Amino acid sequence: MPDGLIFKDRNKLSPHYIPRRLPHREHQISLLHSIYGSMIKDIGNVYPRFTQIVGDTGTGKTCTTIRFGEQLTEQAKKEGVNLKHVYVNCKVDGATRYVLFGNLVRKVTPKISTRSLSPEEMMRQLVEYLKAEDTFLLITFDEIDYFTQTNPKEHIIYDLTRTTEIHPGEPSSIIGEIFIARSLKWHEQLEPGERSTLGMGVIKFPRYTSSQIREILEDRVEESFQPGAVDEDVLDLVSDITANPPVNGDIRVGLDLLYYAGNLAENQGFNRVLPDHVRKVYGGTTPTITSEDIINLDENARLVLLALARSLRANNSAYVGLRDCRESYELVCEEFNVKPVEKFEEYVQDLVYRGIIDMKSLTELGISGASALDLENFLNNLTQRLRQKVDEP
Numbered sequence: 595m596p597d598g599l600i601f602k603d604r605n606k607l608s609p610h611y612i613p614r615r616l617p618h619r620e621h622q623i624s625l626l627h628s629i630y631g632s633m634i635k636d637i638g639n640v641y642p643r644f645t646q647i648v649g650d651t652g653t654g655k656t657c658t659t660i661r662f663g664e665q666l667t668e669q670a671k672k673e674g675v676n677l678k679h680v681y682v683n684c685k686v687d688g689a690t691r692y693v694l695f696g697n698l699v700r701k702v703t704p705k706i707s708t709r710s711l712s713p714e715e716m717m718r719q720l721v722e723y724l725k726a727e728d729t730f731l732l733i734t735f736d737e738i739d740y741f742t743q744t745n746p747k748e749h750i751i752y753d754l755t756r757t758t759e760i761h762p763g764e765p766s767s768i769i770g771e772i773f774i775a776r777s778l779k780w781h782e783q784l785e786p787g788e789r790s791t792l793g794m795g796v797i798k799f800p801r802y803t804s805s806q807i808r809e810i811l812e813d814r815v816e817e818s819f820q821p822g823a824v825d826e827d828v829l830d831l832v833s834d835i836t837a838n839p840p841v842n843g844d845i846r847v848g849l850d851l852l853y854y855a856g857n858l859a860e861n862q863g864f865n866r867v868l869p870d871h872v873r874k875v876y877g878g879t880t881p882t883i884t885s886e887d888i889i890n891l892d893e894n895a896r897l898v899l900l901a902l903a904r905s906l907r908a909n910n911s912a913y914v915g916l917r918d919c920r921e922s923y924e925l926v927c928e929e930f931n932v933k934p935v936e937k938f939e940e941y942v943q944d945l946v947y948r949g950i951i952d953m954k955s956l957t958e959l960g961i962s963g964a965s966a967l968d969l970e971n972f973l974n975n976l977t978q979r980l981r982q983k984v985d986e987p
């Protein structure tokens with residue numbers, strides 16, 4: 595579909611796209627530079643350094659490492675060093691040690707035929723090739739935890755970290771290897787000897803906070819949406835949903851929410867994305883509020899919820915204040931001819947405990963598990979139906 599009123603370039607919301615700037619990963623990139631950058635200056639005298647990168651899903655491990663690899667190669671080129679960064683994904687490139695090493699070698703050069711070689715011979719030929727061509731190599735093994743888990747008997751870390759023993763005592767053409775995993779749990783699969791050559795260089799990728807996510811997504815919105823198509827409130831809501839459980843900071847979810855909310859807004863003929871588009875998408879994929887939850891509420895609680903849903907919709911906002919919600923509640927009570935409860939705040943609190951309402955601060959209430967419009971319609975119908983039952987003896 596051509597991009598139009600809402601989108602400028604929706605491809606930029608793909609989690610496979612790596613933006614130029616990677617906010618909140620400057621520290622990790624600079625750590626990597628401090629480890630490998632200095633090697634370039636004295637390339638004839640280096641011994642390999644192994645680095646481990648650890649962090650939850652969607653914390654930018656893959657994209658940061660790829661960006662770093664590009665920067666290092668660029669730096670090497672300026673200094674006249676022929677350096678290659680090869681990225682291998684153990685989930686994609688290697689079901690076994692044989693397949694993985696074969697793919698690794700092919701990514702470095704088509705000149706080595708791996709067909710009849712054992713994994714050990716492949717590594718040996720790779721090292722010989724690098725020496726002969728005066729080429730240096732940095733290798734990233736992504737999702738290494740997946741490989742060691744599925745191949746607990748293949749001690750690849752041993753092969754990978756002891757390539758120097760092919761020419762003992764001589765400097766190495768493989769300047770380093772970066773191993774990426776979700777946690778350090780994969781060490782349990784390693785032998786003591788593997789663990790010791792791997793070393794202790796661990797770079798942590800902490801989960802992004804809501805405000806960090808907001809900043810990352812803000813850049814993406816600028817690249818992918820038309821100016822003004824995504825309000826501040828939409829960004830707030832998407833960032834909070836992404837930062838909090840059950841998503842816990844996986845930035846891919848934030849990108850997806852923006853993408854699908856944008857599509858929905860476009861299909862409904864809007865020229866901008868509203869918080870309710872986000873709720874609708876999120877509630878549709880992650881139904882955290884079920885109709886059962888709502889039916890189980892007592893009438894007062896339902897009216898409080900209805901008041902919040904209306905107030906959010908009327909303001910097109912991600913959150914509303916307690917006072918706005920209370921005013922809306924009074925109108926709702928009037929409409930349904932019910933006496934407002936005195937313990938309004940306790941009802942709000944109870945809805946928060948039930949996970950139906952999100953309370954960002956004492957003054958900001960919101961809903962993320964369902965579209966406010968759908969919730970409003972559902973509550974209107976339900977309240978009327980229950981009423982009729984009471985009225986008709």
Ligand SMILES: Nc1ncnc2c1ncn2[C@@H]1O[C@H](COP(=O)(O)OP(=O)(O)OP(=O)(O)O)[C@@H](O)[C@H]1O
Nearest residue numbers: 609610611616617651652653654655656657810845
């Ligand atoms: N700091 C950042 N700045 C901008 N975009 C980012 C940042 N971190 C992640 N992203 C975006 O999120 C996408 C997913 O990140 P990435 O693939 O690096 O996560 P990951 O930590 O490798 O996750 P997994 O453990 O699931 O493989 C990236 O392609 C990029 O579009």
Ligand SMILES: [Mg+2]
Nearest residue numbers: 655656657736
């Ligand atoms: Mg990854």
